[in-house]
Amino acid sequence: MKESRSSRSPWAFSAEIHEAFVSPVKAPVHGAINVPGSKSYTNRALIIAALAEGTSTLRGILRSDDSYWCLDALKRLGTKISINDEEVAIKGTGGRWPVKEAECFIGSAGTIARFLPGALAISQGGSWVVDGSQQLRDRPLSPLVDALHDLGAEIDYLSEQQGLPLQIKGTGLRGGEIEVPGNVSSQFLSGLLIASPLAEGTVKIRVVNGLVQPSYIGITVQLMRQFGAQIEHNEDYSEFHIEPGAYRAQDMTLEADASTACYFLALAALTQGEMVVKNVGYHSFQPDAQFIDVLELMGCAVEKTESFLKVIGPEKLKGGFTVDMKPMSDQALTIGALAPFANAPITVSNVAHIRKHESDRITVICQALQKLGIQVEEREDGFTIYPGEMQGAQLDPHDDHRNAMVFGLISTKVDGISILDPGCVSKTCPTFFDELKQLGVDVSFK
Ligand SMILES: O=C(O)C1=C[C@@H](OP(=O)(O)O)[C@@H](O)[C@H](O)C1
């Protein structure tokens, strides 16, 4: 087994850059931008298209590390893919992967780690290794592997840990009734759902221990249905019933990334600016599209439409509330970045699971804010941030794109911050610092 390696792909922003400096803005930031494609839509659509019968065309894909490694893995499995900028054509394999033995390196992409094993296990014949960065090796995987075992899969851990690397044999999945916990990651359930139509029999799934970020299951179900799957579920996504049947190729344009949009909306909130994200609408299954409601609660003037989101920042942000971020936990950190500038403390609750994301996000944001001089209270499932004056410091995002992006936001208001390893934004938004520059924010690198 090879050593795990870095997750930076050829689509990453320059590997030569070690530190980024974002200067405090001298005036409110105004702009209207388009954000890149959604990571969640891209990696689901790529994998389902590769499992489908026929050739799919997907427009508006995200070009970042996570999607690069997804395309790379599918190609290593023998899928014919042509990529033309943000458009890909994928000749589906019907789940009969042409290359019967391969090693797939998937960087730090939680989505691929949770969606690919089932997509391989459904195949008849073949044996593949799936591995990722050390960061991804350390993230939870066993609830998915246990549930796939229950459906008849042969999957082995290749290390001491119950995580990547995995060896997956193409034994087919027989179908049946299984349970999966939803409290650590919703992605285990999404991975089971995506594989289920290609099982030999009906699959019934019961979700136990609650479900974090349920809207991501909405994206999974929506795309599965668009590709022709027969899937039924109850209202709270705790029970699913999937009939066997082939996925059929589709021609579709994917949504832009609502999570990425939030950083630019938050920039307006912070700088008394005005920002329009032209290609993300409010009624998306991407939960982060509704983060604008939290910005409204903080005193921003907002416009939420089907096709765009607009935020105008107030004189002073409002605090003095607790917000349960379980439904859209990727933005818990963004609140952490805004809270020191509010007029009263803000508490983020119910996000214990983000300690198992790319970094222990609760500890990283709390330690960074403390380093900048802010009073924080860290709890197992969240944090309270107090308003305060900040001084510059060197901040380490711990190879986590969302930490780096929120450090960039704070830097637009505080002098003397340096962000280490800024290239980690490439996981979902390699163009993050370029976008800031385009908006007139001064960014330099070392
Ligand atoms: O299914 C998806 O596309 C995602 C699900 C969420 O993960 P968890 O359910 O593991 O929290 C989210 O944080 C991640 O960015 C994308």
Ligand SMILES: C=C(OP(=O)(O)O)C(=O)O
């Ligand atoms: C949790 C995240 O990523 P992943 O898809 O690797 O789980 C994220 O993008 O915030």
